[in-house]
Amino acid sequence: MIETTPSEMPLALRLRRAFSSFPTGVVAVCALPDGEDSPVGMAMNSFTSISLDPALVAISVANTSRTWPRLAEATSVGVSVLGHGQEHASRSLSAREGDRFENVDWVADESGAVHLEGAALWLTCHFHRLVEAGDHTIALLGIDGLQHFDEVEPLVFHQSRYRSIVA
Numbered sequence: 372m373i374e375t376t377p378s379e380m381p382l383a384l385r386l387r388r389a390f391s392s393f394p395t396g397v398v399a400v401c402a403l404p405d406g407e408d409s410p411v412g413m414a415m416n417s418f419t420s421i422s423l424d425p426a427l428v429a430i431s432v433a434n435t436s437r438t439w440p441r442l443a444e445a446t447s448v449g450v451s452v453l454g455h456g457q458e459h460a461s462r463s464l465s466a467r468e469g470d471r472f473e474n475v476d477w478v479a480d481e482s483g484a485v486h487l488e489g490a491a492l493w494l495t496c497h498f499h500r501l502v503e504a505g506d507h508t509i510a511l512l513g514i515d516g517l518q519h520f521d522e523v524e525p526l527v528f529h530q531s532r533y534r535s536i537v538a
């Protein structure tokens with residue numbers, strides 16, 4: 372049962388606030404559509420590791436997303452775990468208007484996966500399975516390649532604010 376402290380706040384907002392108390396990283400999920408020069412992509416914090424064999428990660432995407440239908444058509448997508456200096460990239464890749472990739476350094480590989488320069492980790496993935504989950508869709512992504520940048524500290528998202536890991 373959902374906790375019932377007296378509140379005028381709508382349930383969706385209360386849930387959003389409750390979920391935000393779980394600190395996460397931020398990933399950029401990006402791809403270069405066939406025959407195009409400009410990538411599509413979005414910032415996400417629902418990323419989680421799922422399985423070692425087969426190698427799987429998951430993201431959860433709002434069914435209202437306008438970017439998702441284009442991303443979901445890609446054969447290959449890049450997942451970049453953002454570094455602590457990439458708050459601007461997260462803001463840009465979640466913007467509703469304008470060019471999301473302006474002032475964001477990206478690189479596409481031959482599969483069409485797009486990764487961001489300055490990230491802590493790059494994964495190259497294909498779509499393994501989509502699972503309907505309420506007002507979101509869980510996408511299970513199979514990992515085809517990875518590259519670590521161990522010296523890069525991750526960006527942290529907590530209570531709707533960007534933070535860094537401090538020793």
Ligand SMILES: Cc1cc2nc3c(=O)[nH]c(=O)nc-3n(C[C@H](O)[C@H](O)[C@H](O)COP(=O)(O)O)c2cc1C
Pocket residue numbers: 397413414415416417418431432433435436437438439461462464465466467528
């Ligand atoms: C830190 C952060 C994390 C986000 N995580 C998710 C997520 O996990 N799933 C999702 O669907 N949208 C997420 N968003 C929102 C998307 O980045 C984007 O703003 C939203 O999908 C609206 O744009 P669109 O209609 O082009 O998809 C996140 C935004 C930010 C700033």
